[in-house]
Structure formats: C-alpha cells, structure tokens
Amino acid sequence: MKIKTPKTDSTLKIYLEEKRTLVEKNLLRLLGPSGEYPLTLYQSMHYSLFAGGKRIRPILAIAASEAVGGMTEAVIPVAIAVEMIHTYSLIHDDLPAMDNDDIRRGKPANHRAFGEATAILAGDALLTTAFTLLADQSLWDNIPSDRVLQIIHEVGLGAGPCGMVGGQQLDLESEGKRISINAIEQMHIKKTGALIRASIRSGGIAGGATETQLLALTDYSERIGLAFQIADDILDVEGSVEETGKSTGKDVSQNKNTYPALIGLGESKLLEKRLVNEAIEAIEEFDEKADSLRRIAEYVVERTR
Amino acid sequence: MKIKTPKTDSTLKIYLEEKRTLVEKNLLRLLGPSGEYPLTLYQSMHYSLFAGGKRIRPILAIAASEAVGGMTEAVIPVAIAVEMIHTYSLIHDDLPAMDNDDIRRGKPANHRAFGEATAILAGDALLTTAFTLLADQSLWDNIPSDRVLQIIHEVGLGAGPCGMVGGQQLDLESEGKRISINAIEQMHIKKTGALIRASIRSGGIAGGATETQLLALTDYSERIGLAFQIADDILDVEGSVEETGKSTGKDVSQNKNTYPALIGLGESKLLEKRLVNEAIEAIEEFDEKADSLRRIAEYVVERTR
Numbered sequence: 049m050k051i052k053t054p055k056t057d058s059t060l061k062i063y064l065e066e067k068r069t070l071v072e073k074n075l076l077r078l079l080g081p082s083g084e085y086p087l088t089l090y091q092s093m094h095y096s097l098f099a100g101g102k103r104i105r106p107i108l109a110i111a112a113s114e115a116v117g118g119m120t121e122a123v124i125p126v127a128i129a130v131e132m133i134h135t136y137s138l139i140h141d142d143l144p145a146m147d148n149d150d151i152r153r154g155k156p157a158n159h160r161a162f163g164e165a166t167a168i169l170a171g172d173a174l175l176t177t178a179f180t181l182l183a184d185q186s187l188w189d190n191i192p193s194d195r196v197l198q199i200i201h202e203v204g205l206g207a208g209p210c211g212m213v214g215g216q217q218l219d220l221e222s223e224g225k226r227i228s229i230n231a232i233e234q235m236h237i238k239k240t241g242a243l244i245r246a247s248i249r250s251g252g253i254a255g256g257a258t259e260t261q262l263l264a265l266t267d268y269s270e271r272i273g274l275a276f277q278i279a280d281d282i283l284d285v286e287g288s289v290e291e292t293g294k295s296t297g298k299d300v301s302q303n304k305n306t307y308p309a310l311i312g313l314g315e316s317k318l319l320e321k322r323l324v325n326e327a328i329e330a331i332e333e334f335d336e337k338a339d340s341l342r343r344i345a346e347y348v349v350e351r352t353r
Numbered sequence: 354m355k356i357k358t359p360k361t362d363s364t365l366k367i368y369l370e371e372k373r374t375l376v377e378k379n380l381l382r383l384l385g386p387s388g389e390y391p392l393t394l395y396q397s398m399h400y401s402l403f404a405g406g407k408r409i410r411p412i413l414a415i416a417a418s419e420a421v422g423g424m425t426e427a428v429i430p431v432a433i434a435v436e437m438i439h440t441y442s443l444i445h446d447d448l449p450a451m452d453n454d455d456i457r458r459g460k461p462a463n464h465r466a467f468g469e470a471t472a473i474l475a476g477d478a479l480l481t482t483a484f485t486l487l488a489d490q491s492l493w494d495n496i497p498s499d500r501v502l503q504i505i506h507e508v509g510l511g512a513g514p515c516g517m518v519g520g521q522q523l524d525l526e527s528e529g530k531r532i533s534i535n536a537i538e539q540m541h542i543k544k545t546g547a548l549i550r551a552s553i554r555s556g557g558i559a560g561g562a563t564e565t566q567l568l569a570l571t572d573y574s575e576r577i578g579l580a581f582q583i584a585d586d587i588l589d590v591e592g593s594v595e596e597t598g599k600s601t602g603k604d605v606s607q608n609k610n611t612y613p614a615l616i617g618l619g620e621s622k623l624l625e626k627r628l629v630n631e632a633i634e635a636i637e638e639f640d641e642k643a644d645s646l647r648r649i650a651e652y653v654v655e656r657t658r
Binding site for chain 2: 084085086088089090093136140143145146163164165166168169171172173175176177179180181182183184185192193194196197198200201204205207208209210213214216217218220221
C-alpha cells in the first residue's frame, strides 16, 4: 500500500499540541507529590522537566504505538520515561565539566539555577525515576510483563554506554579535533539517535507491533534520529537564541564537529531531506494510523527550511 | 524457633570471600566486552567497579535469597545491579561539586583518574546498565516476569530521589549545619539505608520470599543499614587511611553530621550494637539458611570493635 505523505501542517500542529499536553499532564502526575522528595531536589527535577521541551521523544513513542494500532494511554509510561531520560541528559550535558552551557531553552541551565551538586543529583534522580516508573506494574494497562521487561531493556540499551552515554563520551573525546564524517555519524547515532530509536521501538512494542512492523519502525527511527541531529546542527548555524532557546553559534566557536562544518550547509540540508524521505519510505506499508509519524518526519525539515 | 547467633568468624570469612569472587566474576562478565563501549568509558566504569569494594550489598542480596531458600545463581542480576548502582553513587559523590574526595578505596577517585566529565558519564552509564541488566530476560532463571518487574521497581525506589539520591541531597544541605539526631537518621535511612534495604528485599523477592518473610527481611535490612552507617562514621574517627581506603578524619574536618559528633563515640557504639541485635532478632523465625545474614550482622560491629 502506497500512502502519499499528508501535507496538512495544521493537523500536525494540533497533534503535537494535544500530545504535548497529555505528556506534560502525566509527567507532573508521575513525578509524584513534592512532599516525598527533598524539596530542592524536587524543584530542580521539576525545573528542567518543565523548561519548555518540545516532548518530541515521547510524542514519537506515542505515534509509533498508534501506528501499529496501540492505545495512546497504554504507552504513557514509555513516553514519560524517555522524556525524563532526555531531560537528565541535558542537565548533565550542560554541566561545567561537560559542555559548560549556561542557557538551556532560554532559561538558566539547571546547574546555574540550583548549583552543580543538585544538578548532578537531579539528573541521577530523573534517570532512576524513569526506570522506576517503567517497572511500576500499576501504570501498565493489559500489557504482559514480558513485554514491559523488553521495553525496559530497550530503553536501557538506548540510554546506556552503548547508546546515549557512549555517544556523549565520543563527543567529548572529539572536541577540538577534526574527525571524519563516518566518525561524526557514529557519534550522533549513539548520542541522539539511540534514545530516539528506543523511544520509537518501545512505543511500537507497547502498541503490540509485529516483528516486521518493529523492523520498519527501527528503520524509520534511525533515519529520523540522524535527520534531527543534522537539523539541530543547521539551526545552530542559522537560528537565533530566541528560536532555539540556547546559545547559538556555540558549536562553531567551540570548534565542534557538526555537519555544516564538515560537509557544508547546502550538503547538510540535502542529506537531511534524503533521510526524511527514507524514513517515510520505511513505513510505507503502514496504513493511515502512521500519518502522524509521516507528518513528524516532514516537520524535521520544515524547521530548517 | 530460636536460633543462637553462630560465632564462627572463619565461616563468615570463607562465605564473604566465596560470594565476593562470584560477584566479581559476574560483574566482569555482565559489563560485557570493552569493544562495545567507547574505550575510555569502559575503562572508567571498570576502574571503579574493580577498585576493591567489599561487595557487601550484592552479598546481602545473595544471603537474603538463600535465607528464604532461593538459589544463589538466581539472584545474580540483583547482585550485579546493586553493586553497579553503589559504585555509580561513589563516583558521583566524590566529584568536586559534591564531596570533593580525591581518594577512594586507597586509589585516586574516578574523576582524578579519568577527569570529571568521564567520571560523570561513567556513573550515568553504570546506573543505566544496572537497570538494563535487571530487565534482560536471558539472565533470569525461572523467575516470573512479574517478580522481575517488582525487583526493578524496588531497586529504583531505593536508588532514586525518595531513597539514595534524596539522602545525598539531604547530606549536601546539612553540610556545615548542626542538625538533630532525628534529621541525621532520616538522612542516613535514605542515603545508605535505602539501597541496602532494596538489595536485601530484592534478594528475598528473587529467592521467593513469602510476605511474612519479606517483612522480616525488611526489618533486618533497616537495622543493618543504619548500623553500617554508624560503623562507617566510627571508622572515620578511629580508622587509618590504610584500614578504610579513604581519607579519614574528613568528616570531622568538614564539620559533617556524624553519629560520633552528635552523640559521642561511646553512645554510637552502643546504638550500633543495639541495632545489630534487633536485626538478628528480626529474622529469628528463619532456619539455619539465614545464618549468613546473622553472621554479616555480627560482622558490622566486629569491624568497629
């Protein structure tokens, strides 16, 4: 079945807004009452969780579940967990010992607002809470425990040393060095790709994807993950602080290995476009329930047009 | 059934040595081949995992499982996970922004050996890997997935913001202030007690504990956890760098809220002894399979005699 990519911008806007609201409602609910935590730790976790993220990973998880016919509500634990993990990674990335970023999403970075020690602990706490929630059987609706374990394993692999954390280490080691386009791709596949892949695959698993569907979602996720990274690199060159919510031009000034720096801005945009097309092709066998995934892919390039 | 506490020091030594070897063999195996990680990240994780820890948490998990008739091998994922989580917490605790410790177990702290950025990431990676391994269905032998989820949830709660990470935050906030003995107890219950509690309870769950047995193990774990902390505080006053493997007298010089500082050395030792007796009483209904748990409790006070 060939499905043409739907071109309704406003449909996507409504979808993103609706899912973002759903994700944020559940983030707040599942973070639990502040009374159970040391207050400053709660405030620090809450501060970064609600600093205006686009919730793209949880929305991808939801869209992947919907694409295979899963219920939106059934994938909530995955959605919340991957957003908490993404948030923790931003907090730790911004630390002085790491990227030393003072601004995140237009606001002071967590360590600027709460101090380094609390920022480290807030990151640790978000990471731990993500797994705790995934393992909370009261949150899962009619999903067999085997499948929940598979999801936790998937998220762990995506976030861990062979995935996101490993990518961060590679990024660290490549700083100030010129590396090959292959090496930069490997770094991004781990640093940003692995968690996006895990979000989409976990959403698919929660939604009851068949093996074939899961393979297609995996292909989609790998293309879209890399396309996102290229878009971010492009925005760092072309965007303003207002648009991106962070210090721009920083990659260039820190001599970072970005796509525009290595293959030029024009080539970067072409590559991004090609990856998005491949992502959409990967799920061409899916019916109209996968339209949100298709629209999100289109949206990646829209941002950098 | 009243069981007298067994008094065989050498039996315990052999037990601890045997289990330590078992834990370390599996830690190395489950950390996986270095080829899958960025090399420095692997080295940094490996460095702190094999820096000479006593493996007391994994041994407690194993002993708790044995106490309820579980197989030693069945509890290996729990043992490895809690040791990885303990190790990550030490790496992050030692960071300049936290306790700023340069020595750990007689060797340079992770951040002194690998730099701050890699130390942060190695901690993150160990925490994530702990949960990834717990969710790996190929590692569990005949344990229902529901029970595995219960274990992951237990470990997550113990390690998270309502447990260990929360305790670390309370510790941070109490530095340089004199706090009440109740506040210090609350801090320790979270900072060191919660993960010990989770280790013992998870071991019990893996071993197939009944509800009654799990309650008894919980009582045992809470007493033993606090006794451990008091022992550590006493050792910081009385021990040498050689004995403790870390800078001693540091708690005093940093004006930390320790038991000896708040209630005196003599009172601290009495309290420690009382807690150990209560721990042994809590499991008095257990048969001789719980002798290792009894001996470990005795060993806590031995260290500080």
